[in-house]
Amino acid sequence: MARSPDLVGLTVLALLSVKPSHPYEMHRFILDTHKDYVTGLPRSLYHAVDRLARDELIVPFETSREGRRPERTVYELSDEGRAELTTRLRRLLTEPGQDTRGFLAAVSLMGCLPVREVERALLTRVAALESAVFSCDAHMKGLQESGLPRLLMLELECERALRHAELEWVRSVLEGLGSGQLAWSEQLKLDLLGETDEKDPAV
Known part of the structure; x- marks a missing residue:
């Protein structure tokens, strides 16, 4: 049986291909843009970030702390992560399958290519x-x-x-x-991702 694609990890790679972000920022963007193929939030997102960091597909960009809040790590895409994103997206766009969620996710994120x-x-x-x-x-x-x-x-x-x-x-x-x-451009991707001023709630 073919393994289901890691759609949460794919989304993290795609968002970090636009600009460095911290997990809460990515979480808010996923919710705000109704990427409903991403399930199990927020736990699935943090687990995906841990997996991708362990595999060195994403790397810490900077860390910061506000008051007594937990330390916040901003991640960026590594060269290996960028190549992995391209491979995963290309496969999902190219190959029809029985599970349509993968194709819907790839369509949602294809502006990264x-x-x-x-x-x-x-x-x-x-x-x-x-x-x-x-x-x-x-x-x-x-x-x-x-x-x-x-x-x-x-x-x-x-x-x-x-x-x-x-x-x-x-x-x-x-x-x-x-x-x-x-069509799309790098600036369009930045405009779509946008910035968020929301604060990560205390854990």
């Missing part, structure tokens, strides 16, 4: 989706010719419809990328 890299990944996904739709059509045709009742093919029909809908949507995104109507 260069536009042309996203375009290449989605073109590969289109080819895979076209193949999946073709396979569903061939399978259903064979079942119909065998006399199998439609009731027993509804699951396959549903899968075909979902793949086809995703295919059309990805094509529309590629059209926007190709025309330049959908």
Whole structure:
């Protein structure tokens, strides 16, 4: 069984690719932007930060303390972490799977990659989706010719419809990328992440 992607860790890497941050700041951003694929907050976020730091994908940028509050560590992405982010995002954008959460997360975070890299990944996904739709059509045709009742093919029909809908949507995104109507820059990423003046509550 394929292991589920680490979507919390992926999100931490993506946010730190924009600017150094401390875990509470990332926590607030995840909540404020309704990244609902991230579950188990705040514990899952702090565990992800610990794992990534242990693997040296993120490293301390600075530490500070306010009054009697616990010491706060701001992290930044290491070179290895940046490469890992690119690899994880590219894989999720390229390869269709049964669990759609990974693709939704990758779509949410794909602005961390260069536009042309996203375009290449989605073109590969289109080819895979076209193949999946073709396979569903061939399978259903064979079942119909065998006399199998439609009731027993509804699951396959549903899968075909979902793949086809995703295919059309990805094509529309590629059209926007190709025309330049959908684009992003480093400044846009900074504007989207923004700054927060909220204080980390005492633990």
